[in-house]
Structures are given as C-alpha cells and as structure tokens.
Amino acid sequence: MAADDTRVSAVTPWHFYALLGVGLFSLALYTFIVQAHLLRKILAFNIMGSSVFLVLAGLAGSPAGEAPDPVPHAMVITGIVVAVSATALALVLMLRLRDTSGRLTLPEDMGG
Amino acid sequence: MTIAELFSAVLLLAGSLFFIAGTIGLLRFPDVYTRLHALTKADNVGLGLIVTGLILQAPSWEVAGKLMLIWLLVLVASASACHLVACTALERGVTPWRQ
Amino acid sequence: MAAFNLALALLLLSTLAAGLWRILQGPTPADRMLAAQLFGTTAVACLLLLAQSSGRASLRDVALVFALLAAVAVVAFVRRTWHPALRKGGNRRDNR
Amino acid sequence: MNQWLPLLVLASSLLPGLIIFALPEHKHRLRTILNLTGALLKLALVLGILWGVFNQQQYEVRLALLPELDMVFRVGPLALFFIILSSGLWLVTTIYAIGYLEGSPNRSRFFGFFSLCVTSTVGLAMAGNLFTFLLFYEMLTLTTYPLVVHRGTAEARRAGRTYLYYTVSGGALLLAGTVWLYSLTGTLEFVPQGFVSGLDASHHQALVVIFVLLIGGLGVKAALVPLHGWLPKAMVAPAPVSALLHAVAVVKAGAFGIVRVVYEVYGVEFSSSLGVAYPLAIVAAITIIYGSMRAMFQDNLKRRLAYSTVSQVSYIALGVAIVGPIATIGGLVHLVHQGVMKITLFFCAGILDETLGIHKVSEMKGVGRRMPWTMGAFTIAAFGMIGLPPFAGFVSKWYLSLGALEAEQDWVILLLVASSLLNAIYFLPILHAAWFREADGPWPHERELGRYETALALLLPPLVTAALTVLIGLFAAAPLTPLEWAKLISIREFGRP
C-alpha cells in the first residue's frame, strides 16, 4: 500500500473523534503523571485506553455511508479485554499493596 | 407525519419531560430517600412513555416486545435498587430529612 | 422522525450534566450511586431512541445489557461498597 | 604434533588447575602430585618445543574465533624465551608454595588459580597476534586477583581492589588500542618488524595515539611510572604470589607485551621514525630512577623489593626503546635475568617471614648467621641486581650500555651508573646488617621448621635460582643461554647481528 496521491487531507467528523481522543489522552496522561494516588493512576490509565480506542475506532468511520471498517473495531474489542484484565490486576495489586504497606501510593525509589 | 407518528412524538416528549423532572428532583430533594422517590418513579414513567412511543414506531411485534421487555427489566431493577439503597441507608443510620 | 428521536436523545444526554453535579455534591455515597443509576436509566432511553433513529437494531441489545448490568451495579454497591456491616466508627460521612 | 604441542603446553597447567579446584581441601597429597606433574610436564613439553625450534620447526595453532580474527598460538624464539622463563620458574615457585602454604586454609583455591595464572602467562607468551595476546592478558588479570586477595584480610582486599583498578583500566586501554589498530589495519598478526609501517601517512597520528594506548595498557602491568601504584601494595600477598607477580607472570607479561608491540606490531625502526620510541625510553628512564629512589626509603623488606622491581623491569622497556640490536639484546636478556634474581629475593623474604617473622629491613640484623643459606642466596641475587660481575645482572647492564653507545644515546650510560649506585645504596645496607651486625634480641616470631635452617621445600627453590643467577652470568656465552636466545631474536628483528 504505497501512499497514493488521490487521498486528500481534509477534516471530517471522524477526525473530530480522533482529536477528542488525543485530547482526552493528554488530559488523562497529565493525571497519570501528577496524581500520586494509585486508584487515580489506574483510572487515568483507563481513560487513556479509552481515548486510544476512540482514535482507533473513530477514524474507522467510512466516508460514503458504506459499512465502517471492521478491523479497528475488532482491535478495539481486543484492546478492551486487555484493558479490563490489566485494570483488574492493577486494582488487586493496589489493595494488596495497601494491606502490606498501608499506602496507596508507590514507594519511594530504591537505591537512587 | 401519520397519526401514529404524532402520537409517538407526544409520548416521547412526555417521557423526556419525566426524565428531566426526575433529574430536577434528584438535584432539589433534600435527602437520599426523597431523591430515591424522584429518581425511581419519574424515570420509570419516563422510560415507559418513551418505550411506548417507540413501540408505535417499531418495525415489528417482536421489536415492540423486546422494548417492553427492556422496560420491564429496568422496572424490576429500579424497584429493587430503590429498596436496597433505602434499606441500606436506614441500616447505616442515615436519618430521613424532616421539615 | 429519526431526527426527532436523535434530538430527544441529545436532550436526555444533556440531563446527565445535572447528574454530574449530584456526583460532585454527594453527600453520601448513596447519593452518588443514585446519579449513577440515573445515568443507567437515561442511557437505556437514549440507546433505544438512537436505535430507532439510526436503524441499528444492535443498540437495543446494548440497552438490554445496560438494563441488566445497572441492577448488578447497585447490588454491588449496597453489598460491597456501602454495606452496613462494613462500617466502622461513626456515620459522620453518611449524615449531613 | 606441531599443532598439538602448544595446546598441550596450555593444558598441562589448565587441566591440573581445574581439577585442583574440585579437590576437597584435605587432599594435599593428590594436589601436590597434580601440581608437580603439571609443572614438570610443562617444562618437558617446553623443552621439547625448544628442541624443535632449535631445529627450525614451526609451531602454530589457529582457532577461528571472530570472523576473520583467529586465536593464534605460535611458538617462535621470542615466545619460547618467555615460556621457558615462566615454566621453569613456575616449577620452582610451585615447590616453594607447597612448602610455604603448608597447613594454611583454602589451598585448593590457591593452587587452582596459581595454575590458571601460569596458563594465562603461557598463552600470552605464545599468542600469535595482538588479539590472542589481549585475551590472555585479561585472563591473567582475573586469575591473579584471587591470589592477591588470598589472605582475605581487609588490607589484602584493599590491595586487590587497587590491583584491579589498575589492571582492568590497563586492559581497557589495551583493548581500545587493539580494536582501533584492527579497524585501521584489518590484521593483528605479530610479524617481525611489525605490520603497521605500510599504513598511509594520514593514519600516523592515530598510530601514535594507539601506541600510547597500547603501552599505557601494558605499562600498568609492567609498572611503568606513573602506572606502578598497584605493585608495592600487592606485596601483602603471600610470598609465592609475590614471586609470581614480580618474576613469573604479571610484571613480565607487561614487559613482554611492550616487546611485542614495539618489535612485532610497530617494528622498532618504524617506532623510532614515528617518534614514539624515544619518549618510551624517557619514561623507562624515569621509572628506573624513581623506583630505586623509593626503594631506598622502604623499611618493609617486601616493599623495598617491590620498588626495586619497578625500577628493574624498566630496563627491559629501556632496552626495547633504544633502537639498535645490542640494546635489544640487553633488554630482552634482562627479562630472564631480572626474573631469576627477583624471584630469589622474594623467596628469601618469604623464608625470613615464615621462619623468623621478619618483615622489616631493620629486623634483619645478624640474620646471616642464623640463616646462612638463605642469606647467601639473597646476597647473590642482590649483587646481581646491583650489576656486579659475574652475576646475571651484569650481563644485562653491559649489553644495555653497549647498545646505548651504538645508538648514540650516551645519557643511558649515566642513567645506568646512577641506577647501579642507587641499587647498591638500598641493597648493601641489608647485606651489611645481615652479615656484619649482631641481632638486637629474639626474632619477632620464630618457628621451628625442620632439620635445616628452614623447611627444605622453602630453602631449595632460592638456592636453585641463586645458582642460576651465577650460572647464566658466568656462562652467558654458552649455547642456549638467555643471552644467546636474545641475540637470535635480535637478529630476526633487525636482520643483522
């Protein structure tokens, strides 16, 4: 699939979804970095994930009313399952960390 | 626009108004019990009206039945949820608001 | 008609903003849960309207799943998060 | 057979070493048998090769390692020169070490590394290219470290750390120089008169830097000032280890490497025209004087000997750096002569320590009468170091002086005279105290070790090496002596006697 010149760059509603996606991604990333509380980090991760899915699926809308491209949708479903799994593991890990160390934040750096 | 469509539109609009009313109740009522009243009753009537409105537009009987089914499920869930929340609030000692 | 349905769906969506305010306000977790319940019911209504307006029958299935999962969410809330037996100390946070 | 012999020479110490590691601590007898069998076998194999080389046989093994870069063992005259020294002195040192470590812990570990250390030295001696040399040079570092820290005291570990910092850094310099050289030339094969002279003149500046890197890397082990700092500290190691460091393996490996680089990588003529030989001579000269000056002020006997090594080994570098066949002979022959003499001195120092607890020069008053044989050997070696005829050291200094005259470097004569004077200043007082002064009181820590003045296993090795010091000095002109070998090598390098 070489880049062919018939494709034009123009703004469509689908671009809007993708823009929304990267905007959300940036916002959530800010939370992910700045917030120390693990639950917030995990939530931020989930929002980042959703915004990536928004980019992936949002741009899959077809221009001329045809059926939308199913491949990104399938990828999003796979991605959601992965995100759910990761979230479950992260939450349980967080609770275990609280039980053992009494904290809901990451420990200080070790050794430097 | 046919009569059925007009009727449907009225029902949908009425249903939406109930939703809005329920939301207002959720905002204005003073405690969790009264808010439960607002939410449960208004939203279920709202949904019922919307479902009825949509049934009038439904392409087939099966779809109409499915819409009814969904409404019934929401109804059961809301009623049970309403009781469960109220019951838990009582047990946790949330005192009802009095004038 | 489809446009009308779509407009109503958007109207309903806008009421969700009010629900957000309740979530922010609380004061008890139950109040926040109520807002979540409001979201559930409203979402069902929206989805049904959208299914009609867009002709996507599958959205009705989504509404169905929403109806089922909303119940589970509330039950999980009262049995796990807000369960009376799990309360320690006073109910300062519940009563205001 | 010609392929196998070099490998067998390696195996004769490698295999015993590996087996010894696995031996339980209490199996002294088996360990001793393995040690001595290995050492004797190696000496026998080396003598076999000597005979072969004498009869114009070629000994070469080539093992593919990196693409286009082989591990090569080639036994020519220069390699053999060093191998004979190492394997001969190893045998003697092994006997000495067996006696010295009698009853001490961790002997399996000690003799295991001891054997690996000699394996590395022999491999480095036989290396047919700079790459192989580098491999064994680094292995030598690793195998000596456990010997230096063998005693496990805090001081030993400090010394070990210093040793590592110096030698690993030296190895890194050598590696950098070697790789750089390889990236310019595409070959690292040792050949007489070197292989870099054909390079384009635009590379000459790089070649100078590479020379500095290589000599810097080798100079650490050869203890060229200012890279010598590890050597005096390492004297905390047991006496056999000091013997190994100073005479058999480490310091010699550095000096030998300098010989290889100057003669068979750069070629001595090219080094001179590149302008790197003269600075090397200056560094060597400074080291000679500096080492002797420091030696004078050491009361600790082993430390004084260590500084003496710093000074004496640089005669080799000096001889190499002075362009001319005669100076080359002087430098090369000192490789062997210094080894034989210095090992004698360290053996004796070890005996004094073991038998009487003497560590310091100031404790040596009257020790000549208590231990005449030991001090006799010590005296012969010290005279040799000073350069008195007819001992071995005289031969070296003689050829160095002649070579300096031939190369019109008259200042070297002055240097040698000064150095000899300094040598006399730090050795003669020891001898005077030992032979002509009365002991102040009881010895610091006297032990009864057998029928003779000390244990026989300790006494025999210095006597043998002292005898050698006399013999190779007296019969320097006889066939197959170090001097004759050195002449042979020099002819190969310069194409003329």
Added chain:
Amino acid sequence: MPEKSNNQPTPEVQPPSESGLRWLSAALLLVLFAGLASAIMSLPVGTSGLSGEVEAELANSGVSHAVTAVLLNFRGYDTLLEMAVLLVALIGVWSLAPATAAPLTAPGSVLERLVELYVPIMLLTAGYLLWNGAHAPGGAFQGGAVLAAAAVLMFLSGRSLPASLEAWPFRSTIALGLIVFSAVAALLAWRRGALLDYPPAAAGALILLIETTATVSIGSILAALFLGGRPGDGR
C-alpha cells in the same frame, strides 16, 4: 475489599508533587497534544482500511458479521492471545490474595428474589449475545460479561461456589475457552498446515464452538476477577 477503604482514614497520600513538575508536565502534554493533533489532521481521508478485503472474504469466514469474522477468523490468533491475557490477569490476581470474605449479613428477600428473576434472564441474554455475534454485534466477550454479571449477582446474594467445584472443575471451566481455542488452532494446523485455517464449510460451527466455550470461560474469569482473589481460602 474496597469497603475497608471506605471509612478508614484515607491512607497517607504523598503531598502533591511540586508545582514546577506539574507545570512542566502540563507544558509537555500540550506539546504532545499539538503534535498528535497535527498528525491526525494530516491523516488522509478516504482510506477504507481493510474493509474491502474483509468484505471479499466474509463469505468464506463462517460468520456474516464482519467484526466477528475479524475477531474469530481473520485475526483469530489475536483473540487467542487476548484470552491468554485474561487468564494471566486472573492467575495474577489469584496469586496475590485470597478472595474477599462474602458480605456478613443475610442478603435479604428483595435481593434474593431479584437474583431468582435476573440470573436466568441474564443466562438467556448471554446466550443470545453469543448467538447474535455470528451476524450482528455481540459475541463471546459481551456474552461472557453478562454471564459474569449473573455470577456476580449470585456472589453478592451470598451464594458461593460449592467447595467441590472450587478446585479443578472451576479451574477447568476457566481454562476451557482457551483449551478449546488452542486445540482447534492446533488441530487445524495439523490437518491444513496453518493455525486456525478453518475449512470454509466447517468454519461457522468451529467458531461457534470456540465462542461458546470462550463465553463460559470469560464469564467465569470476569466473575472470579470480581472476587479479587482466589476462592477457597481466606473465608
């Protein structure tokens, strides 16, 4: 477990990072956003991606819904690994902690009646979603999620798995989907030379088999994840 945190004094949270760091990250993220936005705005429009290819092979895929065809056939291998991801998360959770104790009080009649009514309906709905996946949106994950919700409802009403089922029967159920999926993949590789190379005639049936078992497994895994720990001990 979450209930503990509810009224407990909030565990110490580090003071918010210095404002300098915040400003720095905000600025960097602004740059990130700008870069990504410009990249998105210059993405070409009119690419239909792989929809043409999917359309062309849909008839041979064994299902008529394109997303399901991609998930179970064209990119079925992704889904196989994705189920392994789910399993890994569960094993990780089980390795971390025992399951939380069930709620202490009786569930109450209202809840019990709700469960009686809802659970069979959810079962039916899960089956419907699974069946629907062949020609419309839906499929194993959606069905599994509803199934898991049913199980969660059961847990919450105080019912737990009989002890006899907690060991290998439960573990087998959890692994079943992946076992069947990989067995089918391997079998097809053996008979036809490539992993998951369905014969077009049998594709529909095989996919349904895989999806059915996957639904059961996904349902049990999600339900088990909800418990937040391994069942059987710690009660």
Added chain:
Amino acid sequence: MNQRNYLWLLQRTALFSLLWWLLTEGNASSWWFGVPLVLLATGVSTLLAPPSCRSLAGWLRFIPFFIGHSLKGGFDVAWRAMHPALPIAPLLVEYQMRLANEQARVFMTNTACLLPGTLGARFEGASLKVHVLDGHGDFHSELETLEKKVAALFCIDLENNDGRI
C-alpha cells in the same frame, strides 16, 4: 413432582421461550441454539426459585392498576420536584403486612417503590417500613389497596390468614 409442578415448569419454559423469541426478534433459525438455552434457563430458574402459585386473572387485573398508579406516582413526584415551594413532608412509617407469602411481600415492597408517594424502605417479617413523600396524604389506604392486588397475584386470601407463612 405433582401435576401442578409440571404445569408450572411448562409455564416457565413457555415464558423463557417467549423471552428468547423476543430477544432474537423472532428469528426462526435461532431455535436450535435457543432451545437448549431456554431449557438451561428454566432449570436454573427452577433451582433458584421453587414453584409457587400465580394467578393469571390476578395479573390481568394488576397490570392496569399498576400502569395507572405508576403514572400517577410519576406525575406526583414530578409535580413536587418542579414546584417552586418543594411541597414535601417526608415521613417514615411502619406498615403491618397481612401477606403471608415472602415472595408476595417482596413484590409488594418493590411495587411500593413505583407507586405514588411511597417507598418500601425495609421489611422484617410482616412489618414494612415505608418512607412516604407526603406524610399528610392517605398513604395507608394506598398501601392496603396495593396489598390486596398483590395478594390476588399470589393466590393469597388476606381475610383467612393468621399472618404466618
């Protein structure tokens, strides 16, 4: 298992079949997959909730009552919520149910939530705590009407009943 139970099972199977039919929106080709599922759902349902009496006639009468009253409840609460003065006077009252059947009690509690002004907050045995939105209203008779309707659904005779299950 007696005949009534068979009938009951049949009823339930039919109910779940109807459900499947609705879910698949009448897709005839879905039944090969649906039948086992319906049977499974029936089985699970039977395990969870043993058979009990339901009156069809009662249901038919209940539906209009329910629709009418929930509409009334919706209007009532919507009116109160929108009214500027917020005309509410909440009260927590106790109501003694005469329903003997536990299922019936639950049904009544749930339904109370949807009908005008009442909210079944908690019940222990026959005593139901009801939260009413307007304490001045006639909530008691409302509840009694509801109870009668529910009793009819579950074949319960409220008059000849000593309050035990």
Added chain:
Amino acid sequence: MVREAMLQYADIALILVPLAGALLSFVLPRAVSLIGIASAVGITFCALGLTETLLTNGVRQHLVGGWGAPLGIELRADGLSTLMLLMTAVVGLGISLYARVWFRSEANKAIWFWPLWLLLWTALNALFLAADLFNLYVTLELLGLSATGLTALAGSAAALGGAMRYLLVSLFGSLLYLLGIALIYHQCGNVDIALVAECLSPTSPSWAALALIVSGLVLKTALFPFHFWLPPAHASAPAPVSALLSALVIKATFYLLLRLWLDLFSPLAPQLDSLLGLLGAAAVLWGSLLALRQVRLKLLIAYSTVAQIGYLFIAFPLASVGMSAWNGALYLALSHALAKASMFMAAGNLMRHAGHDRIRELDLVAQRLPLSVTAFALAGMSIMGLPPSGGFVAKWWLLESALQQGMWSLAIVLVVGGILAAAYVFRVVGFAFTESPVTHEACPIPRAMEWIALVLALGSLLLGVFVQPPLEVLAVGTPLAGGN
C-alpha cells in the same frame, strides 16, 4: 516422523507448547513443576528444530488462518527471531530447572509461578515470531501482565510496589505503542510490518507514530532515564523471576524496538539514532555508578542491567556502517541473558543461604557456596566484557564500529563502562574472600541451584569461544545489513 513434524511445525509449536503447558499447569496444580519442566524441554527442542529448518530452508513464514497479510496475521521466523527464540529457550530451560528447585520449599507459590511463567514464555515466543503490529501489541500486554504477576509473587511490600510500578509503566508503554499503531493503521490501512514499511513516508502521522512507538518501547526497555522502574521490580522478585525479567523480558521489547527500527523507522528519522545512543551512553555510566553505590546485591545486579541496556542502544548510532554494531548489540543481548540469569540465580543462592543480600555481610560465602560465587564471577566476566566471553565479543564489535567511525565519546563510554562493571562485580567478589567468622545461621542450598547458575555462566563464556554459530543463524534473512 516425529522429527519431521517437529521441524515442520516448530514455529507454531513454540507458541502452542508453552500455552498448553500453562493451561495444564493451571488446571492441575499438583503437577505444576513436572508440566513446567516438560514444557521447557519441549520448547527447547522446538527452538532447536526451528533453528535447523531455518539453516536449511531459510526464513520461515506462517500465514495464520491461511489468509496472509494484510487481512490475516503472519508469523515470521528469520535469523534474528530465531536467535532470540533460541536464547529464550536455553535461558528459559535453565530458569525452569532452577525454579523447580527454588520453589520446592514454596509449593503455594509454585502453583502460580508455573502458569505465569509459561504464559510469559508464550508471550515471548509469540512476540519474536510476530510480523504484525497489532498482534505484537497483544503479545506485549501478555508479557507485561505475566511479568507483573511474577514480580509480585514474592509478596513483600517491596515486591508489590515494584510490581505496581512496573505494571503502570508497562501499560502506559503499551498504550503509547497502540496509539502509534492506530495512527499507522489509519495511514496505511493495515498493520503488517512489511506492508507498512512500504507505506510510511516522512509526514507528520508517520513521525507521530514513530515517536509514540519508540517512546513506548524505550520506556518498557528501561532505557535511561526511564529506568526508574526496573531496579525495584527486578530486585524484589524471587530469584528465578528476577532472572527471567532481566535476562529475557527486557530483551523482548528491545528486540521489537530493533525490529521496527530496522524495518520501519530508520529511514524516517535518521537523527534519532544519535539520541538513542546518547541515552544509551548515559545509561551505561549512570547504571554502573548506581550499581557501585548499592548496598544490596540484587539491586546491584538490577542496576547492572540498566547499564547493559545502555550498551544495546549505543549500537544505534554506530550501525550506519556495516553489521558489526548490530552484531555487537545482539551478541550482548545473548550473553547478557545468560550471564544475568546466572547472576540473579547466584544472588538468589547467596540470599537463601545467608538470609539477606547485603553485600558487606557476604562474608566467607566463597568458601561456603563456591560454585555460586564462581558462577557470579564468571557471569561477571561477560558483564565486564572480559575475554573469553560473549560480552567481550560484543564489546569488541561495538568498539570496532565506534572507532571506525571516529565516535570517540562512545568508544570512551564503552571502555569506561567496562571498568565500572569490573568495579561493581569485584565489589561483590571481593567480599567473597573475606575471612570473618560465621555470624548467622546458614541455610543449606541444594547443589542443583548452584550448578544451574554455573552452567548458564559458562554458557555466557562459551559464547565468547563459539562465535560463528550464532552469527550463522543471525545471517539468515537478516534485516541487519544496515545502511552503508
């Protein structure tokens, strides 16, 4: 017959065998270690079989579902993939054997270790075989989650904290990667690496995808300054887990980065290699310096990993001339895998024996656990880059490239890094020679655990002696030819 089948299906068997092992060990917890060892042996045979087919028949390609790109997913085994698979198999077998003994006293952990480890192995093999960008994303997630589970297995607060940090970083890295893939898909309309390579152009979507993917993978590979998560995770996990994290998991993301760099990105951003090289150099120095400062042995080893990762990235700017820089980086990856696994095992032995891993108190261990200390020292040789070892060969090639191109600063970093490595390795070995008395209860260590560490260490040395075979494998269908 069996042999032929194995040769024919070696690639997919590399995915199915560990997966089957994981499932079995999950269902039958009583037989976990037996199943685990059987799977490990099976995988090793498959990897050898794949190598054999690769050498006789060249690059292997497997069209999953028979579709082929772009509709379907392709698996591809060239020399680079096969070498990584082989490395994983050998080190994995060693780790499995070690873990069998290690977890003998902790049956309650063994039942979780084995399924997690086998799933991680599945992820590794699947990752090395994948030729599809989205499939790679799934394998990355499988890898990250299983590694998290394994890290947390120790159960201590330190381990849980380390696992949590690792999980968050790994998830974030994957998301960056996925966002990059999203941009690529919508630009190219597919996710097959070979097809995408033809489509990427120097436009802002391609650059954005590049930046996202490279930063995601760099984060996961713990390149300085994103190394902060590595030491806590690697140092607090149980020894076999530390070994596999440092030896294999890091290599997987590095492999992916390298693969994508070679196939997709290097023409797009030729200047980026300098940045990666710079970070690599910083990692070498910073990691080594911190390793020197550590009080605990396992942290020292973990920081040594940080430094060694740096070497891998130094190859990027060096690779513009000839193959020797890539050869060096890969050779370093191989020998580091063996050496680091061995080091963590040796450290695990010392820790079990002494009950702690404070370096200063490792008194007399040389006498008590001579094999473990020997293993540590021999593995250390490879880490220091001293001959004869794979590390030496790798460093030789890297240095050669650096000097050929006159990149003096990188050459100096390579040399200085070696010296620093010697310093930290001998800090440990030095304490092994102390002669302080026994001050604590010592716990006996099964000999097998010591031998396995030693064999892996010897493996890393043998890599320095037998250099041609790995290079022959690597040369098949190599993407490493580099620009000239």
